[in-house]
Amino acid sequence: MMFRVERRDPLTSARAGMIHTAHGEIPTPVFMPVGTAGTVKGILHRDLVGEINAHIILGNTYHLYLRPGREVIREAGGLHRFMAWDMPILTDSGGYQVFSLAENRKLTEEGAIFRSHIDGSKHTFTPENVIDIQRIIGGDIIMAFDECPPYPSDHAYALKSMELTHRWLDRCVQHWGETDPLYGHDQLLFPIVQGSVYADLRRLSAEKIASKEMAGNAIGGLSVGEPAEMMYEMIEVVNEILPQDKPRYLMGVGTPANILEGIARGIDMFDCVMPTRNGRNGMLFTREGIINIRNQKWTDNFTPIDATSFSVISRTYTKAYLRHLIISGEMLGAQIASIHNLAFYMSLVTEAREKIIEGNFGKWKDETVKKLSERA
RNA sequence: GUGGUUGUAGCUCAGUCGGUUAGAGCGCCAGAUUGUGGAUCUGGAGGUCGCCGGUUCGAACCCGGUCUUCCACC
Numbered sequence: 001m002m003f004r005v006e007r008r009d010p011l012t013s014a015r016a017g018m019i020h021t022a023h024g025e026i027p028t029p030v031f032m033p034v035g036t037a038g039t040v041k042g043i044l045h046r047d048l049v050g051e052i053n054a055h056i057i058l059g060n061t062y063h064l065y066l067r068p069g070r071e072v073i074r075e076a077g078g079l080h081r082f083m084a085w086d087m088p089i090l091t092d093s094g095g096y097q098v099f100s101l102a103e104n105r106k107l108t109e110e111g112a113i114f115r116s117h118i119d120g121s122k123h124t125f126t127p128e129n130v131i132d133i134q135r136i137i138g139g140d141i142i143m144a145f146d147e148c149p150p151y152p153s154d155h156a157y158a159l160k161s162m163e164l165t166h167r168w169l170d171r172c173v174q175h176w177g178e179t180d181p182l183y184g185h186d187q188l189l190f191p192i193v194q195g196s197v198y199a200d201l202r203r204l205s206a207e208k209i210a211s212k213e214m215a216g217n218a219i220g221g222l223s224v225g226e227p228a229e230m231m232y233e234m235i236e237v238v239n240e241i242l243p244q245d246k247p248r249y250l251m252g253v254g255t256p257a258n259i260l261e262g263i264a265r266g267i268d269m270f271d272c273v274m275p276t277r278n279g280r281n282g283m284l285f286t287r288e289g290i291i292n293i294r295n296q297k298w299t300d301n302f303t304p305i306d307a308t309s310f311s312v313i314s315r316t317y318t319k320a321y322l323r324h325l326i327i328s329g330e331m332l333g334a335q336i337a338s339i340h341n342l343a344f345y346m347s348l349v350t351e352a353r354e355k356i357i358e359g360n361f362g363k364w365k366d367e368t369v370k371k372l373s374e375r376a
Numbered sequence: 377g378u379g380g381u382u383g384u385a386g387c388u389c390a391g392u393c394g395g396u397u398a399g400a401g402c403g404c405c406a407g408a409u410u411g412u413g414g415a416u417c418u419g420g421a422g423g424u425c426g427c428c429g430g431u432u433c434g435a436a437c438c439c440g441g442u443c444u445u446c447c448a449c450c
Contacts, residue, residue: 063413090411097412274412277410278410281416
């Protein structure tokens, strides 16, 4: 069994569970640091483990396919060995990057034709070759190839896009079933619910995704600009249909408040660039709210970034020092901010898990969300 | 000392024939950011146009004086 639900919250749809992979166990709810190009930017593996308490990280098919490319990763023996990370890895399929990064992308029934953002070279992703690439990368969890429609999309386009994603899913599942892992460990395929912000489409898509009976399921196409309430509503609609006994992964989300609201609605897995990318640019997440460390008011604040953090980094360096580093464009500033934010995200989902197990999640969530959204 | 040159936002500089409320980039002060291009976007503050006087309906712009920057020559 790949996933076990250990405890359900009495008042919300939150649950605490455990995902089992070939590279280790993942307690849920979990936040997965994004390591796009085979690195969580600026962070040593020992800090991912020791300071941040990460259980799984992401890699990205689009980026790794373009650089260093399939040959190098295969020769290295897969991404785990290439990057010397022996804990779980999830790879995104590249569907989102084709939508968000690549130029001149063109969608056809066969797949997506796009130009590299690096050198303009032309490439094609299909459901089949995206599975092949993810076999080469060797992630423990791999994602189906989907189209992430922009927000807003009208109902007609959202329907058409969803149906294409569904046909691509059939091909992904078939190809995944017909191919073998390259490095001797299982690779679980997660399909992705689409349907934009339309409840009828989300229901159809959730049923389609559930029918594949994969080990876990993902919800995509959210947090692309729609109001948060709309996102929460879509999560509720979808999670009524997705099976209870399998992990649910909400892709690309989100703010700390988004994550707690997602957990309350039955989400188990999250990833987001926000703690790292926004951290590099001076946005810090704390229990007292959001800090823009670039703001003048932190110039002479010599208190720790987060005195209560389990991360030594967050307890050691002061806000004034971090502000100086970030404003000066020093590498260390990006590192410290990233470690702090990721440690904060992990502490948040870890505490959520504890509250669920205690049976106190609902009340704690409401109190915590309020504070998280404020500005410190 | 003589001749030339320069002076406009914190910095580097535009500024038409003399014509409405003098602009840009960077910096500064804020805001945004959601399956990562160490990114991008949005807004704001900031001016005695070196100074004094003159010409003109009107001067950053023309004239005189003065200070200043840099260059060349003595």
